Amino acid sequence: MDEDLANKIPQLLQYNPVHKKIPVLVHNCKAVAESLVIVEYIDETWKQNPILPQDPYERAIMRFRAKFGDDKVLPSIWGVFIKQGKEQEELLGQAMETLKFLEEQLEGKVLFGGEKIGLVDIALG
Incomplete structure (x- = not known):
C-alpha cells in the first residue's frame, strides 16, 4: 500500500x-x-531467484558493500543536497570518495552481482 x-x-x-x-x-x-x-x-x-551469491565469503562482501551504501554513500549524497557552504563542500568530497570506492568495486562489471542483479545493485538502486 x-x-x-x-x-x-x-x-x-x-x-x-x-x-x-x-x-x-x-x-x-x-x-x-x-x-x-x-x-x-x-x-x-524465494530461493529460485537468488539475490546473494551462494559462497559465504562472496555473500559477506555483498553485505558489506550494501551496508557501506546505507551507512556512508547515501548520507553523504543526501547531505550534499540539504547542507550549504563549507559543510556541503565537505560532504561533496565524502560523496565523491565513497562513489569512487564503489566504482572500483565494480571491477569493470555492469552490475555488482556480475551477470545478474544482486543485493548491492538493489540496495544502491
Missing part, C-alpha cells in the same frame, strides 16, 4: 513500531522492516 509520510497510518506504526517508517514488507501476516533486511528476507524466502 502507498504511505503518506506526513500522515502515517496505524498499520505502519503497527508493522514498524521501532522506526515508524517505510519500507515494511508484510508477508504471511508478518512484518519485515528496513530495506537491507527485506532484501535478505526475499532472498531467503
Whole structure:
C-alpha cells in the first residue's frame, strides 16, 4: 500500500513500531522492516531467484558493500543536497570518495552481482 509520510497510518506504526517508517514488507501476516533486511528476507524466502551469491565469503562482501551504501554513500549524497557552504563542500568530497570506492568495486562489471542483479545493485538502486 502507498504511505503518506506526513500522515502515517496505524498499520505502519503497527508493522514498524521501532522506526515508524517505510519500507515494511508484510508477508504471511508478518512484518519485515528496513530495506537491507527485506532484501535478505526475499532472498531467503524465494530461493529460485537468488539475490546473494551462494559462497559465504562472496555473500559477506555483498553485505558489506550494501551496508557501506546505507551507512556512508547515501548520507553523504543526501547531505550534499540539504547542507550549504563549507559543510556541503565537505560532504561533496565524502560523496565523491565513497562513489569512487564503489566504482572500483565494480571491477569493470555492469552490475555488482556480475551477470545478474544482486543485493548491492538493489540496495544502491
